[in-house]
Amino acid sequence: MPVPGFAVPRREFVRTLLHRGSPPERPDTGEDLAEVGDATLARAARYWVVVPVAYRIAAFVKVFIGFAAANGSVGLFPVLPAAALGVAANAGFLWWLLRSGGLPARRTRRVLTADLGAGLGLNLLIAVLAPDAVQPFAIDVTWTWLVGSVAMWAGTSGLPAALLLLAAAVPVRVLLTLAGGLRLDNPLALSRSIGCLVALAVSIVVACGILVLLGVGTRFALDIGLRRGQEAERKRTQRLLHDSVLQTLEALAIAPSDDADHAAERLAQLRSVAHAEAAELRRSITEPIEPRTGRSFVVELADVAAEMAREGLRTQLVAADFADDDRLSADRRTAMCEAVREALRNTVKHAGTSRVVLRVEERDGGTAVVARDQGRGFDVRERGPGFGIRQSIEARLAEVGGTGQVESTPGNGTRVTLWVPH
Known part of the structure; x- marks a missing residue:
């Protein structure tokens, strides 16, 4: 669903662009979508002026070649240095724009x-x-x-400013004709003057078209980004609930055979687990996600195995052939650990065994973790992947460029292979 008043550009938005040009660049508070869109458009508009500057570089060469072809050596002396100066000055201007990050917001008018x-x-x-x-x-x-100059004014200050410059170009062209000692009714001067004014009008139309396309494109791009962000946040919330609250509740619901004989101990354990889970859930909701530093990947996997040991799963961690040199980024390490946790929890719930082997190895330019159990297994062709496999394993790893694969047959256990690139 489009965001009302934002995703679909209104006529007022286009009229505002044409009237005022690109919006002024101001701090992005992120509180209002329209402000976010204006801030993004302002940053983009700082760079679009490279288009008329690049046009002037090419146009100087093109028009000079046409002048030389039509007039030969007549007037070559003043025109050739002027064309060379125009190319050099605009090349320097273009270099400065690219190096300084576009047209400076606070010095736009002065520049x-x-x-x-x-x-x-x-x-x-x-x-x-x-x-x-x-x-x-x-x-x-x-x-x-001047064609490039008027185009830049049209994009930054709007159509009224550009039309004012177009009107001012008429007396300027008259002044240039008189400065050259020509009469105003000179047929050649009159026809070339009209052509120059038409060129200015065309540049205004093109500049305004670019501005509108840039503004509308920015709005649509932000709308798409907003939808994807909302979808990503929804999936993150689902994973958070699935991997924390839901998994804990299911683990608590699994009653040991001696549960009735140790009711007091069991109650204390339930309270401890509930308290720890509440604290972890609160931390996940309120605190930003920050990568853990100073700990190896194997140590983090050992922590996951120790966590699952409290749920009755004995994990043998094999990492003899793995060189833990911290080549994995923080995002990939986090995704891998969460996927391993989900795989081990599935073993606790479905495999009918309390033992699993966790092997870490280098493979295909990345790091692979293979979880292997000798439980009851299942037929992967008959039982489709559940939420945990689809989202907590496959989708989570896919977001960081990795893969997750589940292999199982009835009576022969299950193998889960997780891989992320370096």
């Missing part, structure tokens, strides 16, 4: 104003220096700078 001023200065210089016969064509080359 774009300086960029616009540089473009106006370059155009005015060419208008004065270029020969009259090719002056309109020469301005086409340097006008490329």
Whole structure:
């Protein structure tokens, strides 16, 4: 289900983008989804300006080649250095944007104003220096700078600011024509001026389209991330209840043969287990999950085996050929230990045996743990995997790039093979 007012972009959201441009970057409190979306969009908008800057680098080369092909060596002196300067300046600008993490949020207006001023200065210089016969064509080359500038203003400040710059471009183009000593009714100057204004209008349309696509895409991406996060949290809660409360209740429900003869001891044991389980559940809910440090993987497996010994399962841990050099990440170690705990609990509940062998070994570029018992076994083709196998073993390991496999036949016990990569 989409999140109301967030997953489906409303007309108001698109209108706001077009009117104000990308939202200002501010601290993300994470309390409101719309604020999260605006913060994400603002960070993304810092990088999109590399598009018009990269366009100017390519366009300077392209337009200059067209100018040289049409006019030969006439006016080559002022136009060639201007084109080279434009390519070099924009390459440096692009390098600075990528290195500094996009357009600085607090200096956006100052940077774009300086960029616009540089473009106006370059155009005015060419208008004065270029020969009259090719002056309109020469301005086409340097006008490329202003096309990129207007596009950046459209994306960061919105459509009204871009339209204001488009309107201001009319007297600017008149000034450039007069600075070159041409009459305003000169057919060549008039046609090239119209072409330059059309180029600005096209850049505004493209920039606004990119802005809307970026904003709408951000909203949809966050909606998808939200759904996946909710699903992951739901699965985590299910695992927490299954691996703690439910397993403990089932273990307590298994009555030993001498339960009636040791009622007082049994009651004390139940109280102790219930108290420990409540404390562990409270810690899991209220405290952040932090990796344990300073302990080897084999020691953590031994702790799991000791925990299961309190439920009557005797575990033989074999790790003679395993070099515990801490190559497993904290997430993979945690996933493996939880999967081992689930496998051993299934042995307690279903295998009809109190012994299991736990072997740790290096395998296929990762670490494998094999739990083998000689219990009653079952037919894996007739009995599908339960929640514990699907979620606490297979899904848990899959989340960290690992696998879990259960092999069993009636009367021949069960083998559970768990593997995670290094």
